Amino acid sequence: MADTLDKLPKGIHGLTHDWSSDQTAFKKVPWGKAMMWIFLLSDTFIFSCFLISLMTARASTTAEWPNASEVFGLSVFGTSVPLLLIAIMTFVLISSSGTMAIAVKYGYEKNRKLCALFLLLTAIGGATFVGMQAFEWTKLIVHEGIRPWANPFGAAQFGSFFFMVTGFHGTHVSIGVIFLLIMARKTWRGDFDTGQRGFFTSMKSNYEAIEIMGLYWHFVDLVWVFIFAFFYLW
């Protein structure tokens, strides 16, 4: 709107200028996008609390902590390959971040069809991840005898934290998949081009939503990297 927004200062001058200015502290940042960033900051604190609690528990528990590469090994044709399943899961989830980035790019370009396609691919990636996680849980519970309250490998807290944190993350991914599917449908239908009003909010749809979805999805993937490191590599 305003011409002054095209000549904003950069760097440290930009920081002081923007925060001492009127109307907005983050210039040209849409409300929804700013909201998602603040929400993700809050969510970061949630996952940090989980992982710091895990570290504390591992340091203070009385029993031996199980050996991750033994627990998470997968037998392929008779040979045990450590971390095989989890490597595939991680690969799929990280790749879905790539397709999400492409979807955001096409969202910027208002390329309706390709944007919807890549949103769908991202959703499929996420759903695959959740599916493989369900497979892993089944394997651990049914075949290895690991329960949230006890496990044959050592400290009970190992299973407790594993199911709680991966479950919490899996919930994040599942919610993301649901929203990705909704977004893909809305994009395909052209809601963002026509400014179709939202079913619940009655507000006009906008391609900004794709970028906000992207922020969430990249965050969920980034968190997975930490969870992966803490449970499978430590």
Next chain:
Amino acid sequence: MSDEFDYKIEAKAADATTADASAPPIDYVPPAERPEQELYHSKSWWTTYVFSQDAKYIGVQYTCVATAIAVVGLILSLMMRTQLAFPGLNVLDPSTYYQFVTMHGMIMVVFFLTALFLGGFGNLLIPLMCGARDMVFPYVNMLSFWIFVLAILLLVSSFFVPGGPTGAGWTLYPPQAITVGTPGNLWGMVMMLASLVFFVIGFTMGGLNYVITVLQARARGMTLMRLPLSVWGIFVATVLALLAFPALLVGGIMLLLDAVLGTSFFMPEMISMGEKLSTEGGSPILFQHLFWFFGHPEVYIVALPAFGIVSDLISVHARRNLFGYRMMVWAIVAIAALSFIVWAHHMYVAGMRPWFGYFFATTTLIIAVPTAIKVYNWVLTLWRGNIRLTVPMLFTLAFIITFLNGGITGLFLGNVAIDVPLSDTYFVVAHFHMVMGIAPVLVVFGAVYHWFPLVTGRMLDEGLGKIHFWITFVGTYMIYTPMYYQGFLGVPRRYFEMYESSYASTVGLNVFITVAALIVGLSQLIFFYNIINSARAGKKAKKNPWDANSLEWQTPEMPPKHGNWGNELPVVYRWPYDFGVPGIDKDYIPQNVSPSQVSGAKADKT
């Protein structure tokens, strides 16, 4: 985007394309950065009065629900007091007493004060004071309120589950919280934790709204350093809450799993009722760390909005510009930042490594510095002010005194050596009630008397207000001053009766406290009568009845209509504290009065 920024651009008069091209250069305000917010217009009774998406209305809804649950909390406390003073009456049995202690604490801290300050005053004041038409996401805001209602319903229904509500104390410490023998150790705990989880979810939805509205939806000319301190207090408290509630959520989820699934996050190897439990290897201290990482910022989530609101009330009713505005803002920010590194001062006797005590005692005492700055600035604002002893002003003055004595007793407890003998005595009870119970509630009363005309268009009755004030103010000192003394004697808190112990000598004092508490409790009926009666038949308020400067009083209609500002959004030219400016006839200049309209004024540029 060019690399070079023309710093003179803001000094230049506006381009001819902007609306106020004819305005003199002295009145220059940067043009609007974004199109007008599109508002949701309700179409039915349900979306107007129940699922309202108007922040003002949601604020009133929050206030009413939070006050309703506070009345429950108040009744619980009066019953506990009756039990303590007259143990022979057997009003409560020990289990019920514990349950009431727990529910009273949790209701008052989380479901009353947090919800009231952030959900109630936040929704009412932020959009109006920032010069916005509404919160940025009205729909999410509406959901936030209804999830809060759901949390309240879960909390209240815990009174009716098998075993009753949890009796673990509001800190919910494991292992006792979920061990057989503690009242409500299963269903009571489940309901409490579920209620807290929903509260956090609902709050997060509202909190994101408050933060983004303050950061991204201010009016033209409204810089952060021109915001009223009420907004600063609520804003920073919301940021605190968004970063502190995660720890409560995580601790709550883990405790819930311990209670329901039998995991051992917090449960050590232990023997209960003569049998070894299946749990082993958990760390009860971990829960205390998680809880207090939330719990200490929570104190400031309640206190910072109170600080902010009090600053505004003092300035308006003493007709004096606020002393040290920028210092006040930075003090709020500093207190908020420090509040994240003091939590373990609640755990001096928990069996932490003693060296931690040094660190946490130091940080705790450092917090006294920005807090003292604020108290000095309030007092200096009063100095040579034209003080109007209105009801809001009386409550404000009472707040300063109460906060001071509550805060100074906090310095006692912040030191490890003094805390160890005083911990778990009535000294602690008196301290935290004074500093985070009574002090913020006095601000709530002051704020209600101040902003009641903004909501209803009518004034609250002065006479009844003054009676209410004096009974409440004097009464609370009757209640808590003896408690400090009891604490020095070593009377332990959370005991339902003193039996034949040496503390039985304080039962006479307990009778005194209880009578005072009953009087104060009943006197709140005056307040509720005043509210109901004045809302119907009170004196009509004139526009801007307190001659205040901040934007909420400058709306075209009062009470403001949906969208707040009619056709024209306000433009802000100054801070909200231009009182008693020399060179003009009125003693105040509202924020939306341009410099050319008050050309004689000798005010500093803000």
